[in-house]
Amino acid sequence: MSGSYFELLGLPERFDLARPAIEAAYLDRTREVHPDRFATAAASERVAALQRSMQLNDAYQTLRQPVRRAEYLLNRHGVFIGDNERLDDAAFLMEILELREELAEARVAGKLDEVARLQAEMRRRHRGLLDALIPLFAAVEGDDAAGRADALPRVKRTLIELRYLARYLEECDAALDDEEA
Amino acid sequence: MAYSDKVIEHYENPRNVGTFDKGDEEIGTGLVGAPACGDVMRLQIKVKDGVITDAKFKTFGCGSAIASSSLATEMIKGMTLEQAETIKNTQIVEELNLPPVKIHCSVLAEDAIKAAIDDYKKRHAR
Incomplete structure (x- = not known):
């Protein structure tokens, strides 16, 4: 190969x-x-x-695709997001849970504009996280060993948040789709 | 991917969906996240005299994750905390006929039960 x-x-x-x-x-x-x-x-x-x-x-x-490229690079550095890993961040999980509930309620109530508002907000966050990856990877790919060691877990954490946001955006698409159907 | 009839049944008619007031004395709350799939699962137990009298869940994830947590709430109702602690994900796998690629969903449900019990115990440690 x-x-x-x-x-x-x-x-x-x-x-x-x-x-x-x-x-x-x-x-x-x-x-x-x-x-x-x-x-x-x-x-x-x-x-x-x-x-x-x-x-x-x-x-x-x-x-x-930037997210896939980033995940591929993370793996190349020997870091993976495992199937049975847990995200130990109650505040973030609670926030995602609440945002998902808001979306589900808007979807059931047929509030298209509310779904679109949530979608726009999460897209902004998604873009922000992608931008944040650039300096993090610059550190990962840099010569400073301490900086590398510090940045790698932060890249992973950012990619995990991106997965939650991607899943959320898929749900937004689905909600907007059933409105059109 | 083909889901088993049991998964579909739980997915379409999930048991015990909902929320308890997590500030309530009798409630234990487990909140777990699977970063690989972007799933989040909250499982809550209501405990009286060491017995789980009621359970509720809210899961945002795939069909198998929803079915696993739905089944988990059914299984633990009526159990003592000690019994519920011994529940293994393999029981969920068997009951739902989960395929190998979905076993991690049952592990998430097992972890949610344990997290809820831990939370309850911590709050009653003193």
Whole structure:
């Protein structure tokens, strides 16, 4: 197997990457393995090109989205969000529970504008957390060992909050969908 | 993903959904979060003379998480705190026929029971 998604696409391994640069790298690499180029090639070469093209696609799909890129990088640093982990933060959980209740009530009552208000608020928070990841990753990727050790758990914590917000935003979408249906 | 009939049944008719006043003397509240899925589960018990007389839950998560907590509240009603403490997630897995990828939902429910009991005990430690 080949190396990391960053290596596959020939990109530097860091969080702060511009979407156009990732796209350009992907298009560049996929051209090299385009099926047209292998039309007359041996079967084994065609299969290899196809496999490579699937890997490139996986890499692109993961790296182009900031949250997925961040989670991938976190894992590359040996840190994971485990299935049976618990978030030990009663205040945050209570807040999420209350926000979910508000949303559920607005949904049942058919209060579309209230759902939209909650959605806008959570989108703002989501964006804020994504912005916060940039300096955190700068520390993770920096030369200062103490700074790295300090930033890594904070990256993880931020990504956990992002998961809760993503789940919340999915519920907002669902609520707005059933209004339209 | 296919849910078992029992999961669907609990999901569509969840038992004991609701909230007790967590400041109430007789109430213990467990609030647990599974960061991997962004789920949050609150399970509350009402205790009289060491016996759980009532239980309520509120879960925001997938169908299996809702069914697991719904079943958990049914299981612990009428149990002593000591009995409820021994409940294992595997009992929930068996009862609901949870597939391997959803076992963590039953673990979350077990943790919620334990957290509620802990909370109750802490509040009555003195």
